[in-house]
Each structure stands twice: as structure tokens, then as C-alpha cells.
Amino acid sequence: MSLSNSAPTAAPRVPEAVHRRRWAILGVLMFSVLIVVLDNSILNVAVKTIASPAPTGIGATQGELEWAINSYTLVFAGLLFTAGLLGDRRGRKKVLLFGIALFGVGSALAAFSGSPAELIAYRAVMGFGAAFVMPATLAVLMNVFERDEQPKAIGIWAGAVGLGIAIGPITGGLLLEHFWWGSIFLINVPIVVIALVAMTLLVPDSRDPDPGRLDPLGVVLSIVGLVLLVYGIIRGGELADFTGPGVLLPLLGGLAVLVVFVLHEKRSAHPAIDVSYFKAPAFSAAVAAIALVFFALMGVTFFSAFYLQSVRGYSALQCGLLILPLAIAQMAFAPRARLVVDRFGAKAVCTVGMLLVAAGLAAFALFDASTPVWVLEVVFFLQGAGMAHIMPPVTVAVMQALPREKAGSGSAINNTFRQVGGALGVAVLGSLLSATYRGEIEGTLERTAALPAGARDAAGESIEATLGVAEKLGPAGKSLIGPAYDAFLGAMHVTALGSAAVAVIGAVVVAIYLPGRARPAAGGSAQPERLPAGAGRG
Numbered sequence: 001m002s003l004s005n006s007a008p009t010a011a012p013r014v015p016e017a018v019h020r021r022r023w024a025i026l027g028v029l030m031f032s033v034l035i036v037v038l039d040n041s042i043l044n045v046a047v048k049t050i051a052s053p054a055p056t057g058i059g060a061t062q063g064e065l066e067w068a069i070n071s072y073t074l075v076f077a078g079l080l081f082t083a084g085l086l087g088d089r090r091g092r093k094k095v096l097l098f099g100i101a102l103f104g105v106g107s108a109l110a111a112f113s114g115s116p117a118e119l120i121a122y123r124a125v126m127g128f129g130a131a132f133v134m135p136a137t138l139a140v141l142m143n144v145f146e147r148d149e150q151p152k153a154i155g156i157w158a159g160a161v162g163l164g165i166a167i168g169p170i171t172g173g174l175l176l177e178h179f180w181w182g183s184i185f186l187i188n189v190p191i192v193v194i195a196l197v198a199m200t201l202l203v204p205d206s207r208d209p210d211p212g213r214l215d216p217l218g219v220v221l222s223i224v225g226l227v228l229l230v231y232g233i234i235r236g237g238e239l240a241d242f243t244g245p246g247v248l249l250p251l252l253g254g255l256a257v258l259v260v261f262v263l264h265e266k267r268s269a270h271p272a273i274d275v276s277y278f279k280a281p282a283f284s285a286a287v288a289a290i291a292l293v294f295f296a297l298m299g300v301t302f303f304s305a306f307y308l309q310s311v312r313g314y315s316a317l318q319c320g321l322l323i324l325p326l327a328i329a330q331m332a333f334a335p336r337a338r339l340v341v342d343r344f345g346a347k348a349v350c351t352v353g354m355l356l357v358a359a360g361l362a363a364f365a366l367f368d369a370s371t372p373v374w375v376l377e378v379v380f381f382l383q384g385a386g387m388a389h390i391m392p393p394v395t396v397a398v399m400q401a402l403p404r405e406k407a408g409s410g411s412a413i414n415n416t417f418r419q420v421g422g423a424l425g426v427a428v429l430g431s432l433l434s435a436t437y438r439g440e441i442e443g444t445l446e447r448t449a450a451l452p453a454g455a456r457d458a459a460g461e462s463i464e465a466t467l468g469v470a471e472k473l474g475p476a477g478k479s480l481i482g483p484a485y486d487a488f489l490g491a492m493h494v495t496a497l498g499s500a501a502v503a504v505i506g507a508v509v510v511a512i513y514l515p516g517r518a519r520p521a522a523g524g525s526a527q528p529e530r531l532p533a534g535a536g537r538g
Helices: 016-020 022-051 062-090 092-111 116-144 150-178 188-202 216-239 245-267 275-279 281-311 316-322 324-344 346-366 373-388 391-401 404-447 453-459 463-513
Strands: none
Touching: 016 022, 022 062, 022 092, 022 116, 022 150, 022 188, 022 316, 062 092, 062 116, 062 216, 062 404, 092 116, 092 188, 116 150, 116 391, 116 404, 150 316, 150 324, 150 373, 150 391, 216 245, 216 404, 245 275, 275 281, 281 316, 281 346, 281 373, 281 391, 281 404, 281 463, 316 324, 316 373, 324 346, 324 373, 324 391, 346 373, 346 391, 346 463, 373 391, 391 404, 404 463
16 A cells, blocks of 8 residues: 555654653663673772782682683673563653662662672673663663664664764773772662662663564573574683583574574564564664674784784773773764765665774784784774664664664564674684684794793783793793784784774675665655565464
């Protein structure tokens, strides 16, 4: 049935009282996202301090430090989908308040951890809370802004994510210079209290008015499948080997469970998520772009920290300041990305954004120990500009493809693909960096007579391990320092090109499948891409 040119304008779906305070609500949502994202980037700065013996730290080993990070990731990724679903059914404000309160409790407990085991457990509590915060913020946003304002609001929301990633290391560096290591977690508590008060006063509740029957089997399958998959990815990254049974079993098991989940959802009369949405090329391309861009960028974040600190000799605080251009670019361009999309279309904007990110990643293949700082700053700025023109359009594509009532599920899909893509990036590209570094440094370690045979394997694990051994050997270890820098730079160049290749694949995906510039209909309004018949029912 064709639309008449004289069709009446759709009535606003947001109550007037909510509409008037929508920007204040967005500020509260950004505050909530900032806390969660900031905390993760702060922890990356504090790992060396936490590894120090008491009273400076808690004497955590490398493996324990990894699990302090991974316990959060595992719980967070496993529960994202379920949290989005519960928000749609029980009320997004309730879920948001629960999540931010639990995150605050976990932060307070983590700050006073007496052992690495306690820190790992309390980080898991924080991940549990964060899983309820991230989907709910985006779902609330979709329900307080009308459709025409949603791209602008999502751009500002995405800018908050970029800001948190960038200012985390700066905040962490400042706190560690003046306070004990637990301050990086305790700082969350007063912020959480302010957020809880602001949410209670400003954020309206919303839910799916017709959620249908609960799908407990689908919920359980999604949790089990995601936890197994992410655990396998993390374990493979730790071992730098994806072929062992301890990695393959959870990886393949997770994938098998997720396949069963999809088959169950297709047959269910009341599915947790309508998988027919994935038949829409724009929807599938958008979630694939999210996963691929975070695969590439989280991998490069992993090795750029070592490059800046171990090779260039910058402190944690200086490293945070060096990546500020990335945050500035995201904050400047993300809220305006919708204007570029309106003019050129999501396909062209996201493709160029992906290519810009790829170029920034490839630039690391040209860096050495004496690359001028201004070159690094330009590259970080270009990467931030590229990200700012990818994340808002693809997030809009995912969120606007689903009915407003299913905003929690849409947000959960968006965040799940981002989290799994990022975990894969760190694991796969981290393994590539580790394997290439070991291959480069092995010959030097074998020729070092002062190095016992048993210590060679440990010394080849990373540049930090090699430099640590060199320091212990004293004058005899000086011959290891130059080759260690050279080996790391060689490994970084290979990994950077691998990251860039993934970003180029993302550019190809969005260039083929994302919709181009919307064509005006007879009545002058743009016609969005339609989902396949049957999508959204149930």
C-alpha cells in the first residue's frame, strides 16, 4: 500500500514532560556510561602498582592481573543480552538503578581487596552491575528522544564512551601519584551516589507493554554460549595458542550453544530476540562493523601501551595525555556525525571512517623508537575522527531497526558484539604480537651466555619480561635491551598491519551492505530500508 502525500504527521511518542527534560536525562545517561568505561581504562594504568608487594600493591601475579580484568569481561559479556531483555520486561529505570548501585558496591569492595583472589571476585561483581548499565542507558535514550533526534543523541552518547576511554589513564595516573592503588576503584563510589540521585529524579521508567511470555531456555542458552565463547577467546589470548583442548573446547562449545540458541529462537513462539532482524543487510552489516572496528582498535590499544611505555619511556600519566587527541576527535565529531550521514549516507560515511581507522592502524607499522610526538598525535586524532563517523551511524542503524519497545534487546546486541569483538581483538592480535616477538628475540636470548636455559622461555614472553631479565642480569643484560626494542617494534609492525587489514574488511562490509543515502519519497521524506517481512513479530 502506498503512502499518501497528505498522510498526517505521526504524533509524538514521548510524553511532553519527558521531552522537555530529555537533554538533562541524556547527561545522566552519559554520566553512567562514563563511570563504567572510565573504570576499565583506569585499571590498565594500575596493573604495575597492583602487582607490587604490600603495602604498595597486593603482589598480584601476571595471571592474577589478567583475571582481574577478565573476570569483569566474562561476566559483563555473558549477561549483557539477559540484562537488556530484563530491562524491556521489568523496566529500564529499575534495571539501570540496580546495575549502577551494584557497580558502586563492587567498586567499594574492590578498593579494599586484601588479596588478588578478592580483587578478581569483586571485579566480577562490578562486571555484573555494568552489564545492567550499558544496555539500559541506550534503551532509555531511545525512549526519551523522538526518532529524528535519536542520531544526535546517540552521537553524544558515543562521545561519552570515547571520553571515558581517553581520560581513564589520565585519571588513574593522577590518583596513583597521590593515593594508594584502591583509590582507582573508590573514586567510583561518590560518582555512583550522584548518579543514583540524578536517575531517581530525572530518568523516566519504560518497558515493553506487551513482552509476551518469558523464554527461560533462550536466556540460559545465551548466557552459557557467550560465557563459554568469551572464556575460550580470553584463554587463547593468555596462552597465545588457540589449538589446545583448554581453548578449543570452550570456544567450540560456546559456538555450538549459540547455534542452538539461534535455532531455538527461530522456532519459539515467544523468542527472547527475533533473529529475523539479522536478515536485513543493514542490521547485520552494522553489528558486524561494531565487532570488526573494536577487534582492530582493542588490539592496537593493547600494543600501543607497551610501545609508549616500554619503548618510548613515557609514564602512565603521559600515555593518557598522549591519547587525548583521540578523545577530542570523538567528542568533536561524534555528535555531528548525523549531519554528514544526512548529506552523504551511512554507507559512504562509515566506509570512509573505517578506512581512516585502517590508515591510523597501518601508520603504527612505520613507527620506531624516535618517531616525533606530533606524528603520534595526528594519528590518534585521525583514529578518533574515524571512530566518531562509524559508531554513531552503525548504532543508529541497529537501534532504529528494532521497535522502540525492544530497545533493551537492541542495545544488548550492540554491546555484545562490541564486547566479543574487543575480546577477540586483544586475544588474537595479542597472540600475534607475542608469537612474532618471541620469534624475533629468540636468537638473541640463545646467544646470551649469562642467561640460564630455564629463564630463556620466560624472558621471551614479552618486552617487559625481557627488560626485567636484563635488569636482573646487571651489566651482562645490557646486550638484551637494544634487541628487545627492535624485536618489539618488528612485532608491533606486523600486528599493526593485521589490525589495519581487519579494519579494511570492515570497510568492505559496510560499503557493500549498509544503505546509501536515503532517497526522498514522493512526499519528500526519506525512505529508510525496510526489514524483511515478519521481522519484529512475536
